[in-house]
Amino acid sequence: DAGITQSPRYKITETGRQVTLMCHQTWSHSYMFWYRQDLGHGLRLIYYSAAADITDKGEVPDGYVVSRSKTENFPLTLESATRSQTSVYFCASSESGTGDTGELFFGEGSRLTVL
Amino acid sequence: DAKTTQPPSMDCAEGRAANLPCNHSTISGNEYVYWYRQIHSQGPQYIIHGLKNNETNEMASLIITEDRKSSTLILPHATLRDTAVYYCIVEGSYGGSQGNLIFGKGTKLSVKP
Numbered sequence: 001d002a003g004i005t006q007s008p009r010y011k012i013t014e015t016g017r018q019v020t021l022m023c024h025q026t027w028s029h030s031y032m033f034w035y036r037q038d039l040g041h042g043l044r045l046i047y048y049s050a051a052a053d054i055t056d057k058g059e060v061p062d063g064y065v066v067s068r069s070k071t072e073n074f075p076l077t078l079e080s081a082t083r084s085q086t087s088v089y090f091c092a093s094s095e096s097g098t099g100d101t102g103e104l105f106f107g108e109g110s111r112l113t114v115l
Numbered sequence: 116d117a118k119t120t121q122p123p124s125m126d127c128a129e130g131r132a133a134n135l136p137c138n139h140s141t142i143s144g145n146e147y148v149y150w151y152r153q154i155h156s157q158g159p160q161y162i163i164h165g166l167k168n169n170e171t172n173e174m175a176s177l178i179i180t181e182d183r184k185s186s187t188l189i190l191p192h193a194t195l196r197d198t199a200v201y202y203c204i205v206e207g208s209y210g211g212s213q214g215n216l217i218f219g220k221g222t223k224l225s226v227k228p
Contacts, residue, residue, distance in 0.1 A: 043218035090158050104216060106158030
């Protein structure tokens with residue numbers, strides 16, 4: 001089915017382990033985004049990508065790595081997970097960023113717990 | 116920090132209009148105002164956006180003041196399913212690159228029977 005999907009939906013890991021959250025969209029949207037959501041902070045932008053092989057930092061990039069080798073995929077990697085990275089992670093895509101282009105399409109989220 | 120200010124919570128009676136205010140006094144001339152909502156545990160959902168003129172779609176209306184320093188999202192006939200956190204967002208930028216939305220804490224709208 002067309003859309004934006006995230007996997008895994010739920011993940012429990014331990015401090016120091018590497019974790020990769022996957023994001024896949026079927027619209028061939030140019031822009032993709034990763035946000036994290038914590039109680040009391042709303043959504044905060046981690047990284048975004050304007051096209052394949054083009055990525056840039058958002059508000060809270062420390063501790064995260066992204067890549068975009070294919071337009072449809074935008075994985076987010078926590079190279080050495082910390083407890084402070086326990087959060088709900090949302091991936092989003094849009095046709096051409098924001099401005100007058102309208103909406104971001106969000107995935108259902110990936111809930112990560114770091115013990 | 117988010118460029119917008121919203122009340123943390125509001126109540127609305129089912130069937131009545133819900134009017135959600137947003138202040139964005141530092142908005143630049145080419146920045147759009149976006150509204151999203153997030154129903155519990157789900158990903159945010161786009162509602163509407165505008166630049167200068169008022170906008171209306173099947174979900175809501177957006178009223179932007181002439182000086183563009185504030186706006187109001189109107190849900191004309193609120194239902195229980197409209198209970199959600201509503202985010203007013205002004206398009207932001209990092210390092211000179213545009214195309215990012217900075218979400219604040221939003222307004223939690225509770226629609227009551």
